[in-house]
Structures are given as C-alpha cells and as structure tokens.
Amino acid sequence: MQLNPGQRLRSASSEAEVIVIRAPKGEVHLTCAGAPMIPFEQAQAAGAAAPADAPPLLIGKRYCDEEGTLELLCTRGGAGPLAAGSRELAVKAAKPLPASD
Amino acid sequence: MNILTLLEIVAAADGDRVALGDRDTGLTYAGLLDLAARTARRLDGGEGTVLYATTASPAFPAALFAAAWTGRPFAPLSYRLAGDPLRRLIAAQAPALLVAGRAVLDLAAEVPGVTGTGPDDLLRTAATMPPTETAAPQDPEAPAVLLHTSGTTGTPKVAVLRHRHLTSYVLESTELLSAAPDEAALVSVPPYHIAGVAGLLTGIYSGRRIVQLPNFEAAEWVRLAREQHVTHAMVVPTMLARIVEVLRADGGGLPALRHLSYGGGRMPRPVIERALELLPGVDFVNGYGLTETTSSIAVLTPQDHRDAVASADPRVRRRLESVGRPLPAVEIEVRDSGGRPVPQGSAGELWVRGPQVSGEYAHASHLEEGGWFRTRDGGWIDEDGYVYVEGRLDDVIVRGGENLSPGEIENALIAHPDVAEAAVFGVPDEQWGEVVAAAVVPRPGARVSAEDLREWVAARLRSSRVPALIDVRDSLPRNEMGKLLRRVLRAHLRPAPRP
Structure with missing residues (x-):
C-alpha cells in the first residue's frame, strides 16, 4: 500500500497499532506478525491470531528500515515483528537527551 | 502525526499517572485526554484559530489539544501586551475563538469575527458536554501552533509550527514515559513562549507531572518548588538570577530539585557559576533554540557542566559559556554574511536545519536552499563540536x-x-x-x-x-x-x- 505520514494502521492478527512518521514514495508491503497491516478503521477478521512466539512491539518505540526512509511509531503494544517486504524493521536506537524545556 | 497522538499514547500506556497539578489531587493523563475530548466538542462548529491570551492553567493544555483535535491552529498570545498592539494581533487572527481573562475579552469585544470565553468558563461548559466522537485529523503539514516571536529588534512575526515540527521535536528529544513516577516539572514560562509549549509536550510524553506557576515571582517559585517536591524546572537567565538571590537570602536550598535547565537568552557566566555553587546536587542543562526552530536545537548536558567546572583546561572550562552540541537530528553550521561556510573555529552566523526547524512565518517560508534556516545569531563552533552563541547579529x-x-x-x-x-x-x-x-x-x-x-x-x-x-x-x-x-x-x- 501507499503510506503517508500521519496514517494509522493496525495489525491484522495482534493488538499492535502504529502511526506512520516517515514514508518512502511508492508502494510498501507492510506486515505485522506475518500478516499485511490493515487500516486503523478496519476491524480485524474473526479468529485472527499472531503466532505465540512472535516478538512483541513496544508502545512508544520507533521502528525503521535500514535506509531510514520508513519510520513507524508504535502507539499500542502487541505481537510483531513489523516488516516491509521481506525485511524486518528494527527499533530506532534511543538517544536519551536531558530535558531542556 | 497530530500532537494529540502524543497525549493519546501516554493516556493509553499509563492513564492513571498524574499529568498536571498537585501530586495527590492533580489531573491524570486519562483525565486530561477526557477533558481535551470534551473541550473539542465545545469547539465543534467554530472555525479559525484558537487564541489563548491568559496565564497557564489546565485550560492551556485543554485548549491546545482540543484545537489539535478539531484541526484548528492554536495561537498563544502575550496577555501582557498593551491594549492596541494586542487588539491588532487578535484581529489579525480572525476568525477565532479567544480564551482570555476579563480585561482582554473586553479589549477584543468589538473585533469582528472573534468570539470570547474565559478559561474557567471554557472548562465549565466543556465538562457538561460529552467527549467528541470525531477522530483528530492526521495531516502532519497542518499548522498546530502559531507563535509570535519576541520581536526585541522589531515588529513581532508569527512563526508557524506545523504538527510535524512539534512531533519531530518531541520524538527526537524525549522517550515515552521515561520520567520516574515521582518526577515533577515546574513550568513558569508563559504559554506564549516556545518553551511553554514545548515543555508541555515533552513533559506529557515523558510522563513527568507538570506544576504550573502562572506568574513568575522568585520567592513563589521557590515556595512551590519545595511544596510540590519539584525535581525538574526550566528558567530563563533573569529568573535564575532572582532565584539564586532568594536561595542565598533564606539558605533553605531545594532538596528535591535534580535538574535545572536554562535558555531563552545568554546566561551571564557569573550567574551560572553562583547557581552551580549554591545547588551542587543539581544537574544543569543549557538549551539553545529559537521560536522558529521549535525550542532547543543544542544542549549543554549535566556532564558537560561538571567537566567544565572540574577542568583546569581553559578550553574545557569555557564550555560553561557554550550552548553545547546540536540535537541528534539537527545540523548547525557557521557561515559568513554571503552564506558561505567559514573555516572551523571562525565566527559567523549560525545556520540550522532539521525536522523540527520551521523557519516559516505566516505567509512566507524563510528557509534557504537545502532546508537551512538563518538564525540571525552570531557564533562559532569549536573543534569538539560545542556551539558558542555570541548574540543577535544586530547587536x-x-x-x-x-x-x-x-x-x-x-x-x-x-x-x-x-x-x-x-x-x-x-x-x-x-x-x-x-x-x-x-x-x-x-x-x-x-x-x-x-x-x-x-x-x-x-x-x-x-x-x-x-x-x-x-x-x-x-x-x-x-x-x-x-x-x-x-x-x-x-x-x-x-x-x-x-x-
């Protein structure tokens, strides 16, 4: 699907929800726990379940591709992983900064 | 992404934590989201900017997030401005809803297209309404906050901060719920200052309880910091100078305070040295930024302060006069008046770019080629990357x-x-x-x-x-x-x- 910053998506098979922070031009085949992600407004199909050993996505973490052109913020935790095509997205390393305002 | 999403995430993750006010009786994150949803319902059907021309109170975040929820820009104004200039700024934003105290509402009573309400009335009527059922628009390009620059060298300009500028700043500088549950930040800069807006958003996203001081007065600041066990605070240099005088006179100290950040102007070195001496257990942070850059673009960290104080090396010691190094997503360069980069260590004008940099005023972008913004601040960068700001080039x-x-x-x-x-x-x-x-x-x-x-x-x-x-x-x-x-x-x- 075509992704746009601000777009909200949910996993088809787990509790996970994300919001698009940065998106590349063109189509992205975005999956969560192995199933294509669905629009936020769409309800999950009945009986969908993520594999029991699926790695969790954590609320507040950002997930990126290697090039940094795709970035998603996890707004609700749930089973992952997130992947674009065949490539898994990684947690963006946190660079904690002291509060300045 | 909409700035409201920041609050929604925190409310979903730890809704019972206190967001605002007293540690026992304050408003929780879930409560603040609910208040914003009802205030958004109150704003339904209106159009144009939400003007906020009064002191900080729970009405400030309620109006800010309700504006974001209904896709309207939020413009905090200085309620301290004199009558005619303030009326002109209000008129320039029509059509608008004006949230203000009695005197400002009277002042704007005749301005076409502007309807007014007091901050308490806004919350009272919102409380009688059901929460809005409309989802917030998710256009990252939409203007979120319109801020008037201080205009110390001329007429104030209206800086446009879009949702993407503010959310980039929060996500790049803050981790979700990274604050310990006992942390509290004392916010004494007014809502119309960039640090008042940015401090609210980073405070909420990090899960740090916010204590509002509506009108800064040094003795009251010290009293409130002690009463509310304030651990974090941000002050401008003149505030710090006055706080230091109060602490010196009463000798009581600030036992709960761990972290004090300062910015919004040049800190005279004797003032910061006195403060470091008086508050030895406190982490000091210097933040340098402009309204047009969505708050801090460089920070001098607590470790930088300690290293500088402890060092005999004048190169390290002088860092107390620097504003530290750029944020990870921000680039700062020094250029000459023709826009050409100057050799390492030479002085010139500071240019900045990054996802939080707006560089945009109402009706006009001032970004140069490549997304760079000219700060109009003179400065230089040392061989270790520490940025030194020498002040406005006009000065x-x-x-x-x-x-x-x-x-x-x-x-x-x-x-x-x-x-x-x-x-x-x-x-x-x-x-x-x-x-x-x-x-x-x-x-x-x-x-x-x-x-x-x-x-x-x-x-x-x-x-x-x-x-x-x-x-x-x-x-x-x-x-x-x-x-x-x-x-x-x-x-x-x-x-x-x-x-």
Missing part, C-alpha cells in the same frame, strides 16, 4: 572594523563585585563608526564609578573592548520575558562630544 558592535560581541564585555562587567547587571551595546561614533557603551546597574547599596569599571575591563580584555561610555542606572529595560531591550538603551544614550 554586534563594529568598532573600527573590528567585530565585538557584547557578551564577553558584559561578563567582565558583571564579574565586578559591585555590579548587579550590565548591558553592552554600540553607539555611533565619528572616528570609529561605533564605540562600546555600557549600561550598568550597581548591587544594592554599592557605588560604582565609570573610571573604576573601565580599569576593571581593561585589566581583563583588550583595549578595544573597554566601554567609551558608561551609564549607571537603577535597572535595565527588559521585555516581559526578561529579554534585554538594547534599542531602548541605545536611544537613551546619545554619544557625548569627544574631548
């Missing part, structure tokens, strides 16, 4: 072709034991083009002589920096945020005929 004194920055001369003057405050500026001179002038406020009960101060500066700085004119005054002219108004001093001090 640089050009004496006989030599560029002098007021800051170092002010530091020398303030270091004098009888001097409380000093401001340095250029005045026209037939021989030199400009000469150095200084306005000096003596400490209470002290007397200073111009001759004595000239000798003091001459013993510390090169002779070109010695003020030719010295004006001893009771106070310095400042705007309501404590920013020095050099143009007022310049107009007051006419150059004397040369002997």
